[in-house]
Amino acid sequence: MFLRAWAYTCKYIVEKGEAPRLLPEEITPSFEWKSIQDSKGLEEAYINLWATIGKRLESGSDSNPRSVEPLPKLEVQPNLLRANFHLSSEVIKKLRESVLRYHPEATDPTKRLNLSTYVLACSYVSICLVKARGGDADREVYFAWSADCRSRLDPPLPPNHFGNTAVVHHIVSKAGDFMQENGLAIIAEKLSASIKRLEKGLIEGSNERLEMLLSLGPEVQLISVAGSTGLEFYNTDFGWGNVEKVELTSIDRTGSFSVLDIRNGSDRRTEIGVALKRPEMESFASFFSNGVEVIF
Template sequence: MASHNNPLKILETCRVAPFPNSSQSATELSLPLTFFDTFWLKFPPVERLFFYQLSHSTLQHFNSTILPKLKHSLSLALLHYLPLAGKLTWPPNVPKPIISYIPDDAVSLLVAESTADFNRLSGDDIRESPELRHLTPELLTSDERASSMALQITLFPNQGFSIGITTHHAVIDGNVATKFMKSWAYLCTKLDTQDPSLLPELTPFFDRAVIKDPTGLYMVFLKNYSGFHGVRYFRSQPAKLDGGEGERKVNFLFPVDYRNRMDPPLPANYFGNCVFPGQAIIKARDFMEENGVVIITEKISNMINEIEEKGVYEGAEKNLENLMTVEAGAQTLSIAGSIRFNVYGVDFGWGRPKKVEIVSVDRTGAIALAESGDGNGIEIGVVLSVNEMETFKSVFVSGLQN
């Protein structure tokens, strides 16, 4: 039963497989990791939450209409995204992990009902992070394997529903995760048509041969990350909260998508990771200056220009070394998400999301970025302690007023 501390009632736990009676669903698939994938092996799963407002979402309507459509279209979408129904495996005595799918594989789906206030959870006010964590599923993991993806659909009776998606970062990046959600949503809107097909721009491209590795970055990344625990280096805190000496160095990390920066460029629908962190060491005083945004933007712009000139390979080993040798406990700012994913375009036929959150920033400490729901700006998400959040509110409001 739902309780005040955990207002969640589990309705069903099931596995959704790629649609049966298809030659695709009976096909085994194995994908090697690239050096882009290997970089993310030790990072926590990415958890994103989509809220959909629907006032007539009674339990009966949910069970008879909404849930069957979501399950059926999910099964159809998985036909195109077989690795997401599979797993990341690293068997003993095998030097390289692989992503694999066999016909018995399926995605774990948890269906629940919540008595929580949908409008508050999907609003812009401050919330406790455990309130959102109830709505996201855990990945099944062991020493030798991990699920690629897990899903949770939660009904808020007469208010709406949410979809929580958790993905292994070594399998896909945010670009692909968003394309999968759009594929699932698109097929959900086409269930009334006979043999609905997926749009070409949403159909994943699996050929790993397009990722060249002339300098052996795969083995370099794999060797170095065997002893790396990732997240402890990437704990963030907005700049002006920390104060302290202006000469103190701040490690600023931001995701760089290399799809269009490879030679030749990768297909836009490439399945896998093609993201690597850009890194800038910035003095604390730059964040605290009145025109700090301009200063930092200029520094990042210069770094992007340098990346455009050098590409992914030149200096990659040195960049990895710099990322791994950041002093433990040093202040770090990192970014999750992107304002280019159009996450608010994921419409299953009941309207655009009311709110989209990256829940996993409560574990990584990253600052979440997305385009705003109305398309007129950006959304920024941060997770802080109570005292830090109060200070952040004061600093943020003061900044807007000035």
């Protein structure tokens, strides 16, 4: 919401030479919070978790455990490479067809899988990351993703609600599931089922989930997606035309990958951003490109 409002303001200034007195209704931020029902006590739980994490990271310092100061900044690992990869709409179509070959029952409306571009891209990237990491096929791999809560709350929040109104969910599977020949179908089905569970319990387990994900040891591979996929970064116009290049710098520190939608007329692509050390990046690039060729 902030991005859209800021882009509109910048474009207005460029074109009109002055700041707008009012924003259009659809991008005027709404700051109404009273309708949000916190029946699970998430506010207190997250504040307590924030304080606990701060104490862990400070490791015995005399800092106030109830402080709301920012947590220590995550450092960028040395010798890290950043690269972008693209999945065309044609490749996404082939990925979908590949999944359906292993799940023919999904053509039944009552058993339909959520095979959106987001689900297919995340599933494909995650199996490439697991293969690139290698290691024991029996080790656990967690894939964490976030969902926009605004339209899913009861009562729902308006689409112009200002704030990071998102909830984290995850799936867990053995590394071997990602590495199988039908790994894409396995992970896409798991991710689809996780999304469907939002309809029954949007915030179920939220109290425990974040702390659990933050406490995973190095023996577990944690894969996550950075940013908000609903934001059309490449269609944002600050007054000089659409954005030419977008980089989510957080992936350098968090180990997440980014998924961005690029639309230019009939050309639609999904851009994947990853930051890995050279040996893992080379393996990832090989699995990514070779996997696409196998699909075709």
